Amino acid sequence: MAKRKITVTVDEEIVDLARELGDSHLSAVVNAALTEHVDRLARRAALGALIESWDRELGPVSDSDTAYARAAFDELDAAARMRDIA
Helix, strand or coil: CCCCCCCCCCCHHHHHHHHHCCCCCHHHHHHHHHHHHHHHHHHHHHHHHHHHHHHHHHCCCCHHHHHHHHHHHHHHHHHHHHHHHC
């Protein structure tokens, strides 16, 4: 893949910490982080398009279903945080 040189501004503390932890290839780090960010944006856009198509096809999600889903995801997030702590 072709590379393009750009100028970015990052927090000095983050750069220092990355170097202290042994990562001196900051271009690779920034490229990896930007790749992950763009991937998340693309997934979010695809999910949004899917949900919009379902809304058109099936109608909007009810308040009770939304509340149920929110509670289920909150529970999953809490479990993931507990695994990260352990």
